[in-house]
Amino acid sequence: MLSRFFKKKQDTVTEEKTTVLETEDYTDVSPIARYIKEQTGINFDRQLGILRSKMTSFCKIRYIRSFQTCLTKVHEDSSFKQELINYLTTNETYFYREVSQIEDFVKCIKSENKKVSVLCAPCSSGEEPYSLVIALLEAGISAEKFNITAIDISTDALEMAKKALYKERNVKNIDNNIRSKYFDFKENTYALKDFVKGQVMFKQVNIFDKEFLELGRFDYIFSRNMLIYFDKETKQKARGILESMLKDKEKKIYFGHADLY
Ligand SMILES: C[S@@+](CC[C@H](N)C(=O)[O-])C[C@H]1O[C@@H](n2cnc3c(N)ncnc32)[C@H](O)[C@@H]1O
Incomplete structure (x- = not known):
């Protein structure tokens, strides 16, 4: 009887959820630079500062709190990967160039x-x-x-x-x-x-x-x-x-x- 009582109680207990906010980390952009070079050929090795600032904006606008999370998302979601490629390519051109x-x-x-x-x-x-x-x-x-x-x-x-x-x-x-x-x-x-x-x-x-x-x-x-x-x-x-x-x-x-x- 007692055990039935406890079982019932257990079933009704809802797990208390705690959301731990990830610490913001936009420091080391080199894993992203490596990934972009691997995927597209585009080389940011000499422009890591520019890449870091571009990537910080890219992430912040999308509520992504770290470059590491951004990379994880890129691996999981092909349309997000395309969004990143679109963002990092330079598309400058005009008619009758050269x-x-x-x-x-x-x-x-x-x-x-x-x-x-x-x-x-x-x-x-x-x-x-x-x-x-x-x-x-x-x-x-x-x-x-x-x-x-x-x-x-x-x-x-x-x-x-x-x-x-x-x-x-x-x-x-x-x-x-x-x-x-x-x-x-x-x-x-x-x-x-x-x-x-x-x-x-x-x-x-x-x-x-x-x-x-x-x-x-x-x-x-x-x-x-x-x-x-x-x-x-x-x-x-x-x-x-x-x-x-x-x-x-x-x-x-x-x-x-x-x-x-
Ligand atoms: C500056 S535009 C050049 C456009 C045009 N050919 C011209 O000279 O005006 C460079 C283009 O290369 C594209 N691009 C960069 N890496 C690429 C890749 N791995 N495969 C295909 N296109 C790529 C970019 O998306 C960008 O639109």
Whole structure:
């Protein structure tokens, strides 16, 4: 009888929960730097101070109390990992960047007597592949003569690329005639016309993932201003991957001026 009484009592006792608040710790950012380098190639070794301050804001805004907790979350949650990658990539770009390379490319395509495939890796928010389309069309090259695949690791940048809505600073290198042919201007925004947008196929991919190689081989590759964020060893690895994706070793990969140093 007594034991029944005690059993009943036990069942009704609710466990008292205590929440222990994790101590805030935004000191050692190097595990995050290592993780980002491993995953994307981007090297923060010489910018640990900048990374630390960026990561502190990233964590605080999301109520994450330490870099260690942030890393745990990154391992557990792939959309959180993507959010972090989006946050740490530099997506700066604009139309008609390094014009001499675009002119050289147009000359090469003119001399081709077959349809050419072009890879733009990375494309960020789309200005580079769209510049190639505009330059080719302006040179009188028919849209049937080329196709362009453009990739980037950042889903935010690709979303902007697909929307193709640009501000004055993005189109500053394009003269007014070309602007009016290829963009609709409304409410301070340059909206790229659909026939240009339709010429580029965008895909989210990391150049170090096998899905990148699965894109196949290309006649021409643009890979500008990505290798600058990698260390020497990673640059070489990336270069090797890109070179393996050229159909013909005689064809060109256009790198940015600072990429190979
Ligand atoms: C500065 S933008 C260059 C855009 C354009 N090519 C240009 O030169 O204007 C660098 C881009 O590289 C992308 N990126 C960095 N690491 C990458 C990786 N491992 N795979 C694919 N894209 C990457 C970033 O997301 C960013 O959009």
